[in-house]
Amino acid sequence: MPVLNTVLRRRILLIYLTVCLLFYALATLASLDRADAWGERIATSLVAIGLLAALPRPTVGWRYRVALFCGCTAPPIALISHTELAAQVWALIPLILIAVFVRSWHRTRTARVIAAALGIGADVGLVIAPAEAPPLWLLMFPVCIMGIAEVIGLLHAALLDVAHRDPLTAVWNRAGLYRELADLLPRARRRKDPLAVIVLDIDDFKSVNDRDGHAAGDTVLTELTERWTTQVPDGALVTRLGGDEFVIVLTGYDESRARALAEALSGDGPIHVSNGVAVGAAYDPAAFAGLLAAADRDLYLAKGNKPRPPADEAPAL
Incomplete structure (x- = not known):
């Protein structure tokens, strides 16, 4: 992968992991006296591990895979312990963000498989969590994750594709x-x-x-x-x-x-x-x-x- 792509991909992944770390850390601090915060604690640990893996340059190979795995698994785990529906709604945001990231930087088939896995993980979290989610949410969460990732991620992927093609002949540059x-x-x-x-x-x-x-x-x-x-x-x-x-x-x-x-x-x-x-x-x-x-x-x-x-x-x- 060209150096410019590696740098840009790493920067976006670092932003995502940093935002998630703050997001889950604040949720953990706000729930120190509550037993239902264990999901956020695990999610905080996962994104911290992912952040440590992504920090060295260039973020490629096994370190990139570790960072991406942590970024993908933390949001569904955070869903599992919630007792309030409002927390489940907020938990949808990181799932959408990581799905868009994957759709932007990875092959279409790979990105769709990961988006589907995120959707399934979200449904599993909704079913296991103490908060009783409306049945329609089991359809809404995967549709939001995969639909938004496809729309926004496809636009990003198309822009990247254009940047990597010769403008006259349309073959690769x-x-x-x-x-x-x-x-x-x-x-x-x-x-x-x-x-x-x-x-x-x-x-x-x-x-x-x-x-x-x-x-x-x-x-x-x-x-x-x-x-x-x-x-x-x-x-x-x-x-x-x-x-x-x-x-x-x-x-x-x-x-x-x-x-x-x-x-x-x-x-x-x-x-x-x-x-x-x-x-x-x-x-x-x-x-x-x-x-x-x-x-x-x-x-x-x-x-x-x-x-x-x-x-x-x-x-x-």
């Missing part, structure tokens, strides 16, 4: 590539799939802009990326690194299959495209960077061996 790799690399490691990196570079692209104008160059880029996205398998990452350089990342391809795909992507049309390929077990960002550098070297070797077209055969649209 560099930041989007590394965000997607955060899911693709662990999945490839679990399956022991090789990782293939294909770098594509349009030959003499400057001549297209100089001869036909930048609008023509933009058309070349969009038409090529539209073709590439239909040629690559599902799950492959098509990325514009900048200018006329693109990279495609996919799993499960050995070198011979990756080179065959690279040649198919280069095509034989009037626009000449060079390609470079590298395949390996790059299961972490540092190893992936090395694989990308190897594909770049292969690209420039290919470009050095490729004869340049004569001046009267410059690329045409």
